[in-house]
Amino acid sequence: MKIESEWMRGGTSKCWVFETEHLNETQTSLDELLPRLFGSPDRRQIDGVGGATSTTSKAIILHRSTQPGIDVEFTFAQVGIEEATVDWGSNCGNCSAVVGLYAIEKGWVLPHAETTRITTRNTNTGQIIVQRVPTPGGALPIVPEANMPGVAFPGYKVGLGFQNPAGMTTGSLLPSGAANDVLTADGTNWTVSMVDAGAPVVIVRAEDLGLDVARYDTWVGGVELQLDTLDKIRRQAAVLMGLAATAAEAARAIPKLAIVGAPAADSDADVNVMMLSMGRPHPALAITGSIALTLATRTPNTILSNITGDTARSTLRLRTPAGVIETWSAEHDGSLVVGVDRTARTIASTTIYLPEALGSVAEASLASASY
Amino acid sequence: MKIESEWMRGGTSKCWVFETEHLNETQTSLDELLPRLFGSPDRRQIDGVGGATSTTSKAIILHRSTQPGIDVEFTFAQVGIEEATVDWGSNCGNCSAVVGLYAIEKGWVLPHAETTRITTRNTNTGQIIVQRVPTPGGALPIVPEANMPGVAFPGYKVGLGFQNPAGMTTGSLLPSGAANDVLTADGTNWTVSMVDAGAPVVIVRAEDLGLDVARYDTWVGGVELQLDTLDKIRRQAAVLMGLAATAAEAARAIPKLAIVGAPAADSDADVNVMMLSMGRPHPALAITGSIALTLATRTPNTILSNITGDTARSTLRLRTPAGVIETWSAEHDGSLVVGVDRTARTIASTTIYLPEALGSVAEASLASASY
Numbered sequence: 001m002k003i004e005s006e007w008m009r010g011g012t013s014k015c016w017v018f019e020t021e022h023l024n025e026t027q028t029s030l031d032e033l034l035p036r037l038f039g040s041p042d043r044r045q046i047d048g049v050g051g052a053t054s055t056t057s058k059a060i061i062l063h064r065s066t067q068p069g070i071d072v073e074f075t076f077a078q079v080g081i082e083e084a085t086v087d088w089g090s091n092c093g094n095c096s097a098v099v100g101l102y103a104i105e106k107g108w109v110l111p112h113a114e115t116t117r118i119t120t121r122n123t124n125t126g127q128i129i130v131q132r133v134p135t136p137g138g139a140l141p142i143v144p145e146a147n148m149p150g151v152a153f154p155g156y157k158v159g160l161g162f163q164n165p166a167g168m169t170t171g172s173l174l175p176s177g178a179a180n181d182v183l184t185a186d187g188t189n190w191t192v193s194m195v196d197a198g199a200p201v202v203i204v205r206a207e208d209l210g211l212d213v214a215r216y217d218t219w220v221g222g223v224e225l226q227l228d229t230l231d232k233i234r235r236q237a238a239v240l241m242g243l244a245a246t247a248a249e250a251a252r253a254i255p256k257l258a259i260v261g262a263p264a265a266d267s268d269a270d271v272n273v274m275m276l277s278m279g280r281p282h283p284a285l286a287i288t289g290s291i292a293l294t295l296a297t298r299t300p301n302t303i304l305s306n307i308t309g310d311t312a313r314s315t316l317r318l319r320t321p322a323g324v325i326e327t328w329s330a331e332h333d334g335s336l337v338v339g340v341d342r343t344a345r346t347i348a349s350t351t352i353y354l355p356e357a358l359g360s361v362a363e364a365s366l367a368s369a370s371y
Numbered sequence: 372m373k374i375e376s377e378w379m380r381g382g383t384s385k386c387w388v389f390e391t392e393h394l395n396e397t398q399t400s401l402d403e404l405l406p407r408l409f410g411s412p413d414r415r416q417i418d419g420v421g422g423a424t425s426t427t428s429k430a431i432i433l434h435r436s437t438q439p440g441i442d443v444e445f446t447f448a449q450v451g452i453e454e455a456t457v458d459w460g461s462n463c464g465n466c467s468a469v470v471g472l473y474a475i476e477k478g479w480v481l482p483h484a485e486t487t488r489i490t491t492r493n494t495n496t497g498q499i500i501v502q503r504v505p506t507p508g509g510a511l512p513i514v515p516e517a518n519m520p521g522v523a524f525p526g527y528k529v530g531l532g533f534q535n536p537a538g539m540t541t542g543s544l545l546p547s548g549a550a551n552d553v554l555t556a557d558g559t560n561w562t563v564s565m566v567d568a569g570a571p572v573v574i575v576r577a578e579d580l581g582l583d584v585a586r587y588d589t590w591v592g593g594v595e596l597q598l599d600t601l602d603k604i605r606r607q608a609a610v611l612m613g614l615a616a617t618a619a620e621a622a623r624a625i626p627k628l629a630i631v632g633a634p635a636a637d638s639d640a641d642v643n644v645m646m647l648s649m650g651r652p653h654p655a656l657a658i659t660g661s662i663a664l665t666l667a668t669r670t671p672n673t674i675l676s677n678i679t680g681d682t683a684r685s686t687l688r689l690r691t692p693a694g695v696i697e698t699w700s701a702e703h704d705g706s707l708v709v710g711v712d713r714t715a716r717t718i719a720s721t722t723i724y725l726p727e728a729l730g731s732v733a734e735a736s737l738a739s740a741s742y
Contacts, residue, residue, distance in 0.1 A: 014417060044383075046427075047380050047526070056417075153407075153413075153726075154727070347723065351720045353718065355514060355515055356515075
């Protein structure tokens with residue numbers, strides 16, 4: 001069996017892009033098909049298209065939308081590596097950035113002069129993401145020339161605008177009803193802000209952790225000594241946000257936790273940020289997390305807006321260990337759009353071979369467990 | 372610019388297979404073109420087809436041969452990851468295993484009933500490798516079903532027969548003229564055997580290193596304490612094999628070094644082996660190294676044949692950290708053929724996009740150095 005796929009870079013991820021119709025033709029469960037195409041279960045994914053890392057074992061499944069005002073609907077799949085599983089529970093901001101470019105390259109959306117706007121809807125989260133791709137003179141340039149941190153080569157610039165991102169998970173921007181709350185962990189009271197936008201995030205002040213706010217380079221070391229306490233804060237927040245019935249039942253990935261502090265006066269950032277991801281300091285900042293922090297700066301009296309001031313700001317510069325990330329915000333026809341810029345590019349057009357029917361996939365999985 | 376490529380698994384590697392003609396059409400130096408297609412320089416190869424590991428950043432370039440008796444000529448390219456370079460200095464046994472299958476799938480060689488024989492020539496080394504692919508009833512089976520250690524899914528079985536592999540680098544099987552020699556390193560005399568077949572290899576006895584020969588699981592720890600001494604032995608051997616003028620000038624990768632010891636009486640292997648690769652214990656055994664050790668067992672009075680006995684043996688089972696590897700040997704029309712079995716499969720047919728002309732590649736390389 002043959003399955004068409006475009007292999008695309010979106011931001012700092014590589015994503016395999018399938019059309020829904022092509023996958024439907026296989027008449028096969030995607031929870032079984034995608035791991036086999038990717039070469040899972042196998043920590044090296046040596047017999048499939050997966051890249052054996054979380055940022056290179058990703059798929060986007062998309063089709064033209066029949067809904068008015070939506071051009072493309074897309075679903076993100078995080079394909080397991082050592083396990084033959086697919087996680088459908090969240091969207092990936094980086095892979096989102098390939099969707100608009102795909103629509104232009106396939107002729108689903110005709111390019112306009114200067115900028116082409118593609119309205120996309122992510123089905124994992126229900127989030128509408130308006131994508132803007134520069135198309136000077138009404139065409140994609142032959143040679144892409146936009147650069148971004150963390151990517152060694154140019155791509156096409158893609159602006160990702162998250163439309164009204166507040167409350168997609170819990171129903172409201174401030175799930176506890178307050179801009180800041182006090183919770184108790186390890187016998188200490190902690191003032192936190194809990195926001196739901198892009199993803200649910202609990203925000204903690206760097207000074208409350210005893211970090212040297214002025215010396216961002218020392219944060220990782222200080223944070224790593226307090227991971228247990230931070231996870232207790234995160235789990236308490238999960239309960240207060242209505243994401244879990246008890247702290248013990250809180251999911252490992254939700255909510256995310258962000259530590260924030262005021263930058264030095266001469267800084268090139270508006271705020272210093274360190275996110276935890278799966279219990280560890282994250283080397284950068286997921287796009288969904290940056291959306292949440294941007295909404296927090298637009299909301300009076302959150303920990304974050306008390307640092308950044310002006311809640312009507314149109315851009316926000318967040319320092320992360322990997323560098324400064326900028327987000328932008330705009331009101332548009334009564335909607336709030338919060339966005340980030342990425343680059344994207346099609347690496348290859350491919351036809352992937354599925355060598356066996358799914359019965360023999362099951363046998364292969366058993367064989368792999370024994371070597 | 373678009374370039375066709377088949378993405379194939381050969382043994383435990385993933386290899387991008389290009390036809391010489393398609394690459395020539397680009398009128399671009401392969402030393403510049405291949406790194407850009409693979410996304411190098413970038414430790415993640417995130418903007419290209421490379422897999423960011425040595426076993427997934429490999430290319431095969433091939434064409435039908437006009438030489439009598441040769442079906443396909445192929446060249447192996449190890450594409451750099453953090454550097455925009457290509458190493459043309461050696462062949463890769465795993466990637467070699469895709470060449471015969473490619474010739475059958477493209478119709479270059481018509482399948483015979485039961486087994487199809489494809490005679491290939493590797494241009495990096497001059498080595499002729501006769502490949503045998505089972506084609507029952509004169510066709511490749513629709514579903515590949517052969518398994519091998521280290522690969523979680525089945526592929527097509529490929530027998531790789533190295534024809535007269537002795538002396539491809541130095542001109543003779545025993546470059547020093549003797550089956551064993553004594554050299555001095557760190558004030559100690561070491562009895563070694565130096566053989567050139569598949570690749571140049573110097574062989575050392577496990578007991579001379581003070582290793583507990585009966586307990587193979589303790590070797591790694593013991594070897595790691597003596598890496599400096601082993602590299603001195605390896606460098607002395609480079610000089611005695613005519614590969615370097617002085618020990619200081621010896622290359623890092625050539626000759627390889629193998630430590631060998633007698634197995635327990637009830638072992639499923641004929642000999643226990645630990646190879647060093649780039650100065651470290653190797654988790655398995657490169658195919659070229661296994662060819663050299665097989666020739667050493669067929670040569671009277673080498674360190675290895677003194678362990679394995681019968682020099683006319685048709686199979687040899689080598690214990691490595693990853694499991695037991697079997698090689699086979701046969702005399703055929705006055706030629707010696709030494710071989711191993713692998714599996715191979717086409718993962719995807721692809722068209723890779725080269726987004727920019729080479730002038731802008733050079734700029735991209737500079738940009739990547741600064742992020």
